[in-house]
Amino acid sequence: MQFTIEVGRYSPEGTYAENAVPGKPFPAPWDRSPARRYQTYTVDLPEHAVVLDALIAIREYQDQSLAVRCACRSAICGSCAMWINGHSHLACKSKLSAFTKEGKTRVESPPSMPIIRDLVCDMKPFWDKHLAVKPWLQNKQPVPPPNEEYRVSNASMEELIQEVSCISCSACLMDCESFAVNPDFLGPQALAQAYRYAGDPRDAETKERLAEYSKPGGIWDCTHCYECVTQCPKGVAPLDQILKLRKMAVDAGFTHNAGTRHADAFAESVRESGRLNELTLMPKSVGFFNIVDQIKTLPSAFNLIRAGKLPPLIHKKIPGVNRIKTIFERVGGRFK
Numbered sequence: 001m002q003f004t005i006e007v008g009r010y011s012p013e014g015t016y017a018e019n020a021v022p023g024k025p026f027p028a029p030w031d032r033s034p035a036r037r038y039q040t041y042t043v044d045l046p047e048h049a050v051v052l053d054a055l056i057a058i059r060e061y062q063d064q065s066l067a068v069r070c071a072c073r074s075a076i077c078g079s080c081a082m083w084i085n086g087h088s089h090l091a092c093k094s095k096l097s098a099f100t101k102e103g104k105t106r107v108e109s110p111p112s113m114p115i116i117r118d119l120v121c122d123m124k125p126f127w128d129k130h131l132a133v134k135p136w137l138q139n140k141q142p143v144p145p146p147n148e149e150y151r152v153s154n155a156s157m158e159e160l161i162q163e164v165s166c167i168s169c170s171a172c173l174m175d176c177e178s179f180a181v182n183p184d185f186l187g188p189q190a191l192a193q194a195y196r197y198a199g200d201p202r203d204a205e206t207k208e209r210l211a212e213y214s215k216p217g218g219i220w221d222c223t224h225c226y227e228c229v230t231q232c233p234k235g236v237a238p239l240d241q242i243l244k245l246r247k248m249a250v251d252a253g254f255t256h257n258a259g260t261r262h263a264d265a266f267a268e269s270v271r272e273s274g275r276l277n278e279l280t281l282m283p284k285s286v287g288f289f290n291i292v293d294q295i296k297t298l299p300s301a302f303n304l305i306r307a308g309k310l311p312p313l314i315h316k317k318i319p320g321v322n323r324i325k326t327i328f329e330r331v332g333g334r335f336k
């Protein structure tokens with residue numbers, strides 16, 4: 001079966017084949033990537049072939065200059081994550097026939113990551129974030145004597161199986177919308193690992209971890225775009241772990257931050273009026289007396305006005321708002 005592959009090529013030396021054509025630049029917020037060129041190859045492979053089979057066939061039999069990173073070819077080492085048709089996937093787990101659109105499959109390095117060459121991106125941002133959450137246990141005292149183990153419940157370990165399944169492929173970070181806008185955001189994989197340790201009953205520093213993860217760039221900077229849940233090849237669902245960390249942080253008293261204020265303002269508005277008051281959401285999230293940060297939000301406010309998106313100045317309640325209050329009371333918890 002014949003497959004056509006369009007490969008995004010990048011050469012730091014600026015040398016390209018004659019048939020490598022420039023592509024459109026990436027739109028914001030993905031525009032950190034240098035310009036690349038696209039080279040089209042045709043490969044003859046069985047119907048069940050995956051994208052990585054095609055790339056290896058190209059490198060082995062057509063163009064030895066193509067740089068591609070891979071190892072296990074079994075969706076376990078995490079090294080072959082790349083953009084396929086505009087989203088991150090493991091090339092060794094992606095069937096070519098399923099990804100062929102309008103007669104071709106487009107493969108490239110993710111534009112949110114620094115690129116080294118062709119399909120090989122620099123994983124430094126990923127590993128820096130991974131290390132920043134201290135992905136190791138801080139032993140709870142007393143440490144069991146030699147030949148003995150910590151005794152913990154099966155349920156508490158089962159709770160962590162999902163995060164332990166992570167293969168550090170970075171597919172979630174490559175597609176994370178918050179990371180694309182803000183390179184300082186810890187990102188989905190690091191925060192999923194953060195939960196793996198903060199939620200471990202053998203860890204002694206849960207509180208210190210939650211304090212750290214509640215800072216700017218941490219758990220509250222996720223925008224719930226769900227890309228990490230959709231793209232993770234191992235079902236880690238990093239967003240779910242971020243939401244668990246948020247609950248742990250709030251329960252532990254780490255509430256003096258824009259993220260918690262934002263959630264509180266959101267819930268309060270819906271409980272009291274049945275709808276979101278967008279006019280007060282931003283000032284309440286930033287903190288009314290935080291004058292410096294209030295001033296920093298002014299450009300966004302002017303942009304909204306310019307775009308004709310200023311929310312109504314008088315915020316009205318919906319009819320029968322008491323029903324909404326009843327729901328809050330029934331659900332209970334922090335916002336009742």
Ligand code: SF4
Pocket residue numbers: 172175176177178179187188221222223224225226227228229238239242
């Ligand atoms: S849900 Fe949050 S962490 Fe996951 S990709 Fe979107 S912004 Fe990033």
Ligand code: SF4
Pocket residue numbers: 165166167168169170171172173188189192231232233234235236237238
């Ligand atoms: S959470 Fe999923 S997508 Fe992210 S690095 Fe781990 S395995 Fe890859």
Ligand code: FES
Pocket residue numbers: 070071072073074075076077078079080081090091092093
């Ligand atoms: S080559 Fe190891 S995950 Fe694809």
